[in-house]
Amino acid sequence: MKALLIGSVSAAQNALEDGLISNYDQYLTYVPGTAHYCRTQLGIECTDLNSYLTLNQQTETFLHIFPLFTEMLLDLDNTNVSVLKSFGSIPELNWYYTFRRDATFGYVGLLLFDSALRRYLAANQINHLSLYDSLAPFKPTILSDLRLMILRHVTAAAFVTFEAHHQKPTTIRRAINAALAKWLSRAKHIHTSLKYYGKLIRFILQAHFFTKASPAIFFDHLYELNYLPLGSVHKLSVPFAEFGTHIPAWLSPVKLRLPHQIPSSSIDLQKHSELPYAKQVADVLTNFFRDHIYEYDAALKYTKFLVEKHKIKIAVWGNSPCEISPRSVVIDYLRRLGVCVIGVQHGGDYGTLELYDTVHCQLDYLSCDKFLGYGSINLEAFYIPDTGFQTASMIATGSIKNYAISQISPTTKGCPLTCCFP
Numbered sequence: 001m002k003a004l005l006i007g008s009v010s011a012a013q014n015a016l017e018d019g020l021i022s023n024y025d026q027y028l029t030y031v032p033g034t035a036h037y038c039r040t041q042l043g044i045e046c047t048d049l050n051s052y053l054t055l056n057q058q059t060e061t062f063l064h065i066f067p068l069f070t071e072m073l074l075d076l077d078n079t080n081v082s083v084l085k086s087f088g089s090i091p092e093l094n095w096y097y098t099f100r101r102d103a104t105f106g107y108v109g110l111l112l113f114d115s116a117l118r119r120y121l122a123a124n125q126i127n128h129l130s131l132y133d134s135l136a137p138f139k140p141t142i143l144s145d146l147r148l149m150i151l152r153h154v155t156a157a158a159f160v161t162f163e164a165h166h167q168k169p170t171t172i173r174r175a176i177n178a179a180l181a182k183w184l185s186r187a188k189h190i191h192t193s194l195k196y197y198g199k200l201i202r203f204i205l206q207a208h209f210f211t212k213a214s215p216a217i218f219f220d221h222l223y224e225l226n227y228l229p230l231g232s233v234h235k236l237s238v239p240f241a242e243f244g245t246h247i248p249a250w251l252s253p254v255k256l257r258l259p260h261q262i263p264s265s266s267i268d269l270q271k272h273s274e275l276p277y278a279k280q281v282a283d284v285l286t287n288f289f290r291d292h293i294y295e296y297d298a299a300l301k302y303t304k305f306l307v308e309k310h311k312i313k314i315a316v317w318g319n320s321p322c323e324i325s326p327r328s329v330v331i332d333y334l335r336r337l338g339v340c341v342i343g344v345q346h347g348g349d350y351g352t353l354e355l356y357d358t359v360h361c362q363l364d365y366l367s368c369d370k371f372l373g374y375g376s377i378n379l380e381a382f383y384i385p386d387t388g389f390q391t392a393s394m395i396a397t398g399s400i401k402n403y404a405i406s407q408i409s410p411t412t413k414g415c416p417l418t419c420c421f422p
Contacts, residue, residue: 001025002128004165005151006046009037011133016042020132020165026124030113049116052123057115062108063355065275067383069104070362072272073097074385076282079267084289090300091336094387098328099142099285100362106141107281114150114276121158129155131164142288142324146280216314217306217334219327223318223346227404236310238302238330288324299326300333307337316342322363331367335389343368343392344400350377357381365391372397 004024006012012034015021021044028047029035038046076096077084084095120126135147148164155162218225218235272278289296306312315334320343321327335341343364349356350364350373358381365371365379371392379391 001124001126002130003028003124003126005029005129005131005135006034006038007031007131007133007135009034012038012042012044012046015132015165016044018165020130024130026126028120030116047120049113049120052116052119053112058108058112059355061111061115063382065108065111066104066358066362067385068272068274069107070100070383070385072267072275072278072282073099073103073285074387075267075271076285080286090304090333093329093332093336095289095296095329096285097332097387098324098326101322102324103142103281103285106143107275109141110143110146110150111276113147114154117151117154118158121154121160126158126160128161128163130162133165143281143284146277146284149280150277215310215312216316217303217312217339219315219317219321219331221319224344224400225316225318227401236306236312238299238306238327296326296329299330303330303333307334307339312339314340314342316344317368318344319346320360320363321367328367335369340370341368343371345371345373350374358383361391365394368392370395372400374399 002024003026004015004020006015006027006029008031012029021027026047027038027044028049029038030049032048032050035046035048038044073096074094077094080095081092085092121129129151131148131151135144135151152162215236218237220237267282269278275281312334315331317327317331321331331341345364350360357377357379361379361381361384366385366387366389369392371377372395374396375398376396377394379394384391
C-alpha cells in the first residue's frame, strides 16, 4: 500500500488541490489537529501517528532519556570548553547546558516519532511512503530538521520506498500567503533588531550614568517579582540579543568570533551509545553556537561590565533560565563570580511528584543559589547532574503575588483577573 505523510493543515489543503489525495491508500500525520482537520473539514480519514504510542511509553522514554541526554550536554561542554571561553577573564561555563530543556524535549519527540513511524509501517504493510511539502512541526524545536533524516532512515530500514512531493506551481492564494509570510518575517526581524538596540541604549545610559552603589540585576520576565515592594532598590538588566538579530560590526561591544573558531562536536560517541542519532544532534547544537555565539559573547561582556562597575552582589529571576538563550550562560557566569542568584516560583507542580522535582531541579534549582517557593519543598529528584553547582536552598515565602493582592482593600468594582497556570 501507498501512504502520504502530511505535516500540517495547509499541506493537507495544498495536497488536495494538487490532486495527490486520490493517488494514495492511506494518509497520516503526527499532528493531532491536522488529523482532526482532515477528517472533519476535508472528509479524509487521516491516521495520527501518536495513536501508535502509549502514555506510559512517552513518560518512560522521557525518564530514560533525560539523564542520558543531559550527560551528553555536559560532555560537550567538557570537550569544547577551552574554545567556547569567550574572554581570557571568563571562567569555564556550562554552554551546552542551555539546551537542557528545549533540546531534551525535542530529542524525546524525535525518538517517539521514530518509534511511532516504525510501528505504523509494520502494522499496515506499507511499501511506499511519500512526504508532501515539509515536516515542519506545529511547534518547531532546535532539532526539528532531523525529522526528515529519521524519516529516510526508518523507511530504508523497513524496505519502504520514499519520496518527497513538492508543491505544484503556486496558485494566487499560495503566492499571496508566501508574500505575506516573507513580509512578516522581515517585519519581525526589524522589530527584534530595534528592540535589541533600544535595550542596548538603555543599558549604556544606566551603566555609565547610574551612580548608586550595589544595585541588583533583574532578569525578564519578572512574573511575581512585579508584585515585590522593591522600594529604593535599583534594578539593572542585561540586554540580550534576540536570536536572528544581526548586530552591526560598528555597534558590536566585543570582537565577534568567526564560525570556524567554534569547535566541532568531537565527543566520544561510544559513551553515548544509548542515544540514537547522538552525532547528528551534537552537530546541530554545535552549529547553533556557530550561528549565535556573538549574542552570548555580547551578553557576557555586558554582564562583566555591570558586575565590575557596580559591584553587583545579587541577581534575581522570576522564571527559570531554561530556554535556549544567553540568559542561562549569564546566570552561570554570575554564580561563578560569587553573585547570589535568587529564583522565584511563579507556577504550580513544585514538590509534588518525583518526576516534576527532577525536571525542576534541572530548570530551576540548579540555576540559582536560593529559591523562593510557595511552600516547603523536600527535593526528591531521581537524577541531579554535576554542573559544578549545588541545588538551591529552598525558602518558603508563599506567593508574592497573592500576598500583594491580599493587601488591597476589598471593592465591589469589577477588575481583570489573571489565570493561574501550572
